[in-house]
Amino acid sequence: xxxxxxxxxxxxxxxxxxxxxxxxxxxxxxxxxxxxxxxxxxxxxxxxxxxxxxxxxxxxxxxxxxxxxxxxxxxxxxxxxxxxxxxxxxxxxxxxxxxxxxxxxxxxxxxxxxxxxxxxxxxxxxxxxxxxxxxxxxxxxxxxxxxxxxxxxxxxxxxxxxxxxxxxxxxxxxxxxxxxxxxxxxxxxxxxxxxxxxxxxxxxxxxxxxxxxxxxxxxxxxxxxxxxxxxxxxxxxxxxxxxxxxxxxxxxxxxxxxxxxxxxxxxxxxxxxxxxxxxxxxxxxxxxxxxxxx
Amino acid sequence: xxxxxxxxxxxxxxxxxxxxxxxxxxxxxxxxxxxxxxxxxxxxxxxxxxxxxxxxxxxxxxxxxxxxxxxxxxxxxxxxxxxxxxxxxxxxxxxxxxxxxxxxxxxxxxxxxxxxxxxxxxxxxxxxxxxxxxxxxxxxxxxxxxxxxxxxxxxxxxxxxxxxxxxxxxxxxxxxxxxxxxxxxxxxxxxxxxxxxxxxxxxxxxxxxxxxxxxxxxxxxxxxxxxxxxxxxxxxxxxxxxxxxxxxxxxxxxxxxxxxxxxxxxxxxxxxxxxx
Numbered sequence: 001x002x003x004x005x006x007x008x009x010x011x012x013x014x015x016x017x018x019x020x021x022x023x024x025x026x027x028x029x030x031x032x033x034x035x036x037x038x039x040x041x042x043x044x045x046x047x048x049x050x051x052x053x054x055x056x057x058x059x060x061x062x063x064x065x066x067x068x069x070x071x072x073x074x075x076x077x078x079x080x081x082x083x084x085x086x087x088x089x090x091x092x093x094x095x096x097x098x099x100x101x102x103x104x105x106x107x108x109x110x111x112x113x114x115x116x117x118x119x120x121x122x123x124x125x126x127x128x129x130x131x132x133x134x135x136x137x138x139x140x141x142x143x144x145x146x147x148x149x150x151x152x153x154x155x156x157x158x159x160x161x162x163x164x165x166x167x168x169x170x171x172x173x174x175x176x177x178x179x180x181x182x183x184x185x186x187x188x189x190x191x192x193x194x195x196x197x198x199x200x201x202x203x204x205x206x207x208x209x210x211x212x213x214x215x216x217x218x219x220x221x222x223x224x225x226x227x228x229x230x231x232x233x234x235x236x237x238x239x240x241x242x243x244x245x246x247x248x249x250x251x252x253x254x255x256x257x258x259x260x261x262x263x264x265x266x267x268x269x270x271x272x273x274x275x276x277x278x279x280x281x282x283x284x285x286x287x288x289x290x291x292x293x294x
Numbered sequence: 295x296x297x298x299x300x301x302x303x304x305x306x307x308x309x310x311x312x313x314x315x316x317x318x319x320x321x322x323x324x325x326x327x328x329x330x331x332x333x334x335x336x337x338x339x340x341x342x343x344x345x346x347x348x349x350x351x352x353x354x355x356x357x358x359x360x361x362x363x364x365x366x367x368x369x370x371x372x373x374x375x376x377x378x379x380x381x382x383x384x385x386x387x388x389x390x391x392x393x394x395x396x397x398x399x400x401x402x403x404x405x406x407x408x409x410x411x412x413x414x415x416x417x418x419x420x421x422x423x424x425x426x427x428x429x430x431x432x433x434x435x436x437x438x439x440x441x442x443x444x445x446x447x448x449x450x451x452x453x454x455x456x457x458x459x460x461x462x463x464x465x466x467x468x469x470x471x472x473x474x475x476x477x478x479x480x481x482x483x484x485x486x487x488x489x490x491x492x493x494x495x496x497x498x499x500x501x502x503x504x505x506x507x508x509x510x511x512x513x514x515x516x517x518x519x520x521x522x523x524x525x526x527x528x529x530x531x532x533x534x535x536x537x538x539x540x541x542x543x544x545x546x547x548x549x550x551x552x553x554x555x556x557x558x559x560x561x562x563x564x565x566x567x568x569x570x
């Protein structure tokens with residue numbers, strides 16, 4: 001899937017502003033951004049619900065068509081089904097639209113633990129069950145790509161865990177997943193790649209593991225804190241230090257390794273009793289990215 | 295085409311409101327047909343009590359006049375509005391439940407979605423026409439003495455006229471459903487237009503000083519109703535040689551069909567442009 005330069009205005013508001021993204025086969029791609037950052041609009045454009053004002057996109061290396069949509073399973077925002085039909089009847093409609101025989105329905109209902117309630121009307125379902133039915137419908141016929149827009153939004157912790165387990169299970173089968181979320185934790189747990197959006201702009205994109213690898217802070221602790229503070233401030237990449245009880249939290253400019261700090265301090269005559277790398281969580285990184293953009 | 299129809303039937307067949315409203319249409323129609331003859335004759339009785347020579351009772355449901363009379367009652371706007379509301383609900387439900395979005399996302403094109411709704415309109419029109427046709431034949435056979443084929447099917451073209459009436463009326467409902475998307479708003483505006491706005495407009499246009507009398511008959515709903523505009527009352531014909539309408543004219547059929555084509559065109563154009 002690739003997107004070139006798409007833009008969508010709603011009146012004077014730019015929901016998506018010149019966005020370009022590429023998702024390769026097998027990626028678990030997170031589209032991360034606060035509410036109103038253009039995630040849903042982007043997915044709506046990709047699924048032909050909304051027409052982009054500018055730009056273009058491709059699925060499977062071809063211009064989008066209803067045939068390409070049949071190979072994509074999607075959960076968009078809220079679960080959309082007929083309330084007076086039961087789970088099986090609702091999925092039969094989906095199967096028919098996608099030109100699949102209805103034999104896959106039992107399987108997806110079992111995967112989402114809805115099989116026992118398959119003859120219950122959709123309106124009798126709890127919100128968690130509705131959302132699972134949406135996932136079940138997206139999984140019908142083993143799609144090549146799974147699109148999930150805020151799949152855990154509004155769910156209780158158990159519901160969130162259930163959805164995540166299903167998604168991780170699907171991801172392990174090598175199905176490409178595009179997940180939009182404002183929950184960093186979710187993206188961190190599920191995705192291999194991430195793009196951070198804000199106000200319709202892409203702030204950052206890359207591998208989740210790379211984002212996590214950046215560490216520029218260390219926790220230091222010595223029996224003689226005054227000496228430690230003095231010595232570390234002499235480090236060429238020193239940025240600033242915060243005192244946190246006995247602990248000293250030191251930030252550096254750029255990447256510094258633990259060995260380098262240890263040997264540097266030792267050469268200044270300071271012996272450390274504690275040295276720990278402070279990995280920035282995606283969350284901090286995300287907040288910083290948003291901050292920088294203001 | 296068959297695939298779309300099967301999807302559509304899946305959506306409808308277990309939907310209670312569909313059956314209730316369609317049932318109400320037939321119920322009101324049956325009541326109307328029964329009441330009409332009874333009411334006319336009870337006023338005939340009243341008149342007869344003051345007259346030296348009694349007027350014969352009016353009989354509406356024998357061949358061949360039954361075709362015109364039943365299709366006239368079935369085509370009254372107050373009755374036709376029931377299946378029209380069914381169509382509006384079936385369309386606006388898709389927006390309320392957002393199932394139209396889901397259908398598109400799952401691989402239906404917008405055009406296919408519109409065609410699936412048009413297919414339902416066609417099927418519903420056919421079924422209602424068929425039921426009314428069968429009812430006319432049964433009721434006619436019970437009431438008529440002359441059962442020769444030429445008499446039985448003498449005025450049966452009225453059933454075709456009725457089919458055009460209901461089809462184009464439901465297309466108008468289709469238009470309102472897709473334009474307003476919200477069930478309440480679409481039903482309210484449709485009812486308001488059909489029962490109030492257009493009748494008022496019709497009378498305003500007929501004011502002689504405006505010189506617009508010709509236009510009044512070409513209003514959308516009026517052009518539909520006009521296909522079978524009057525009932526056949528044999529008594530008037532026999533005693534006074536007075537006939538309001540005795541056939542379905544090709545030209546009056548073309549006007550609602552033309553409206554339908556234009557309305558369908560507008561809906562396709564707007565849906566292609568607008569986001570869901």
